[in-house]
Amino acid sequence: NAGVMQNPRHLVRRRGQEARLRCSPMKGHSHVYWYRQLPEEGLKFMVYLQKENIIDESGMPKERFSAEFPKEGPSILRIQQVVRGDSAAYFCASSPRDSTNYGYTFGSGTRLTVV
Amino acid sequence: AQTVTQSQPEMSVQEAETVTLSCTYDTSENNYYLFWYKQPPSRQMILVIRQEAYKQQNATENRFSVNFQKAAKSFSLKISDSQLGDTAMYFCAFIPGTASKLTFGTGTRLQVTL
Numbered sequence: 001n002a003g004v005m006q007n008p009r010h011l012v013r014r015r016g017q018e019a020r021l022r023c024s025p026m027k028g029h030s031h032v033y034w035y036r037q038l039p040e041e042g043l044k045f046m047v048y049l050q051k052e053n054i055i056d057e058s059g060m061p062k063e064r065f066s067a068e069f070p071k072e073g074p075s076i077l078r079i080q081q082v083v084r085g086d087s088a089a090y091f092c093a094s095s096p097r098d099s100t101n102y103g104y105t106f107g108s109g110t111r112l113t114v115v
Numbered sequence: 116a117q118t119v120t121q122s123q124p125e126m127s128v129q130e131a132e133t134v135t136l137s138c139t140y141d142t143s144e145n146n147y148y149l150f151w152y153k154q155p156p157s158r159q160m161i162l163v164i165r166q167e168a169y170k171q172q173n174a175t176e177n178r179f180s181v182n183f184q185k186a187a188k189s190f191s192l193k194i195s196d197s198q199l200g201d202t203a204m205y206f207c208a209f210i211p212g213t214a215s216k217l218t219f220g221t222g223t224r225l226q227v228t229l
Contacts, residue, residue: 058216108159
């Protein structure tokens with residue numbers, strides 16, 4: 001079992017470009033969560049998805065950010081027109097159905113740097 | 116809203132010694148779960164230990180144990196026989212039984228020295 005796979009590990013974008021972050025959950029996991037970690041801070045919840053559905057996006061900024069988890073393929077976190085403040089580590093986690101109380105399995109994160 | 120507070124930004128312990136990391140939380144929920152995560156320099160988030168709020172017995176995983184005080188809303192992590200590989204950021208986290216999102220504290224940076 002390869003665990004939760006995130007790519008790329010590092011991503012550099014110029015201001016105004018788009019960033020696409022990918023997350024493949026663990027085999028058998030149908031729930032995906034995205035978290036953001038700013039420097040020297042804890043992780044902050046962004047969005048919770050199941051296949052083809054957004055369940056909770058209460059932590060997502062209203063503009064420029066979107067997430068999807070299609071029937072086939074990885075979950076994608078998309079940031080349009082990136083700004084310096086988007087620089088952070090973005091973590092994806094997955095869990096099997098109805099097992100969120102076990103604390104998820106996290107990927108290694110994507111570090112986004114906006115220059 | 117739930118909050119998680121870690122009041123120790125940095126801690127240091129000598130190899131083979133014992134260290135305790137503090138965590139307090141605030142919630143109106145009665146059913147919830149608490150976790151400690153370790154984040155080494157590799158950035159990977161590793162689950163260290165979990166505690167179910169309805170269980171009075173403190174969780175233990177090898178050298179790691181917790182002191183869960185539900186009435187005081189306290190959830191400290193004790194690391195016994197500290198090893199160099201324990202050097203990392205440690206995050207306390209909370210999830211209500213009825214929700215799906217973890218709330219993290221700001222972390223404690225632990226340095227294990229020779």
